[in-house]
Amino acid sequence: MKLHDCWKQIGTWGDKSCPQLAEAVHCRNCPTYSAAAAQLLDREVDATYLAQSALEIRTVRQTVARDTDSAVVFRIGAEWLALPSHLVHEVGVLRPIHSLPHRRSATVLGIANVRGALLICISLHALLGIDKAPVVTSASRTLVHERLLVVGHEGERLVLPVDEVFGVHRFHAEQLGETPATVAKSTATYTRATLPWRDKTVGLLDEQLLFYSINKSLS
Amino acid sequence: MLFILFQLGQDRYALDASNLVEILPLAQVKALPHAPVGIAGIIDYHGVTLPVIDLSDLALGHPSVARISTRILIAEIATGRRFALIAERANRLLQRDATDFVEPEVTVEAAPYLGPITRDDSGIVQWITPQKLFSNAVCDALYQQAREAA
The missing domain is CATH 2.40.50.180 (CheA-289, Domain 4)
Incomplete structure (x- = not known):
């Protein structure tokens, strides 16, 4: 997948010459940046990914007793x-x-x-x-x-x-x-x-x- | 109210976050042969078997594409009655009041789960009621099947 990483060239992590920076201040506020993130999330997944997440969902949760x-x-x-x-x-x-x-x-x-x-x-x-x-104090505990x-x-x-x-x-x-x-x-x-x-x-x-x-x- | 947005085809829909228990990545689903349309199968959710409904398959007739943005939403329609929904592009949230939604002019009898609509910058969002995805009879049958398969 090819992303147009404008944020690294003209954006916050680049030479900061992007005209939209005046309004957005930081690339994370820019719709182009979030569109690129959405594009990354649209990658197709393979069988390993499906099997791995199925395993995580299947695992029975253990409750941990905390010192409350x-x-x-x-x-x-x-x-x-x-x-x-x-x-x-x-x-x-x-x-x-x-x-x-x-x-x-x-x-x-x-x-x-x-x-x-x-x-x-x-x-x-x-x-x-x-x-x-008084309890008999041992040598290691003399100060009581x-x-x-x-x-x-x-x-x-x-x-x-x-x-x-x-x-x-x-x-x-x-x-x-x-x-x-x-x-x-x-x-x-x-x-x-x-x-x-x-x-x-x-x-x-x-x-x-x-x-x-x-x-x-x-x- | 907080809504989770997802897509069916190119259109956007919303689920009330209070109906949802958890959002999980897409996982392998065990298929149920001869299951009704829209039923992708069952999953083992931390030791509990839940029926899985593919919203894309149910509404549009073709299964969801396996992408990172396609997720499993665990919905709870009544106490202890949960099922898993497969929804495409479920990666955005929407903050709206219930009063911001208006009843659409057109209602579809075959899809009672389609609720009122609202608008935002990118267009129309329609509220989906998970309780109405299936009639009670189908729902009961589903749970029966899920229990037997477990």
Whole structure:
């Protein structure tokens, strides 16, 4: 097929002497250029082309599971847990927690100053019944930082001190596993599902139940 | 509304893009012997067998020429009821409102799928309704055949 490639001679890619350039500015706006494209599309096809496209149309589409959900993974005592990312507003460094007078509850630790706002600190250790016993640190992981998780639920903000924060872990809903029914620990009660993370299994906390219990301990 | 333009012979026709699922390059079609006029055969569309209608064959009596610009349009006329259309020079789009189309003075009884017309710089464009390409009886028979062949 022979195309008259005027765009390469007098057009945008040539010496730009084409009188129509004054109006079209660029060859891609010119009807001659699009007519040449249509001419290319009018080429006849052979049997190989037909067979190739039939093969592409025939191929059954595979759906790919993408990591659509995310959770913040953190550690309480020896347990690795996770909370859906949308609940976690920020991860802060440890601040002094001021205890509240006439409060005997082990769950409510007191209040902390987070950027000028006084937020209530809740002990997940006490709520979930996990010992604060420090885990034996191996030689490769000597530096462990305790953090404050600032979480928000239905317009209310709370601070949860945790022993360590890994960060955000992305996953697909299909990766979630059932909580083993045999585990009698109270952690299992608050766990909505289990999530594989590295070589461990992380419990994804049930935010509805968790915040319900927190609110109950506050009243 | 967005329309896909194609040609039957030298004339231009339009299909409502909301009727279409996908536009594919022309592919090999398995022929169905003794099929009614306009039925080019069947194709395997990602594991589903669809009847293929050659619009040129249906309207003008000669099959579409195998060109790059000749494409397969997957149309959906009702939920789950899809078929493939072979259309020549299906490589342009047209943006028009439904009110821009007017009923033609002349209607052809043998071709109920020919709808209202509109104009642009290059001439007249006629709206094709894929639902009316075949009567319901032929449509049912087609799907029966496509299922059996699969």
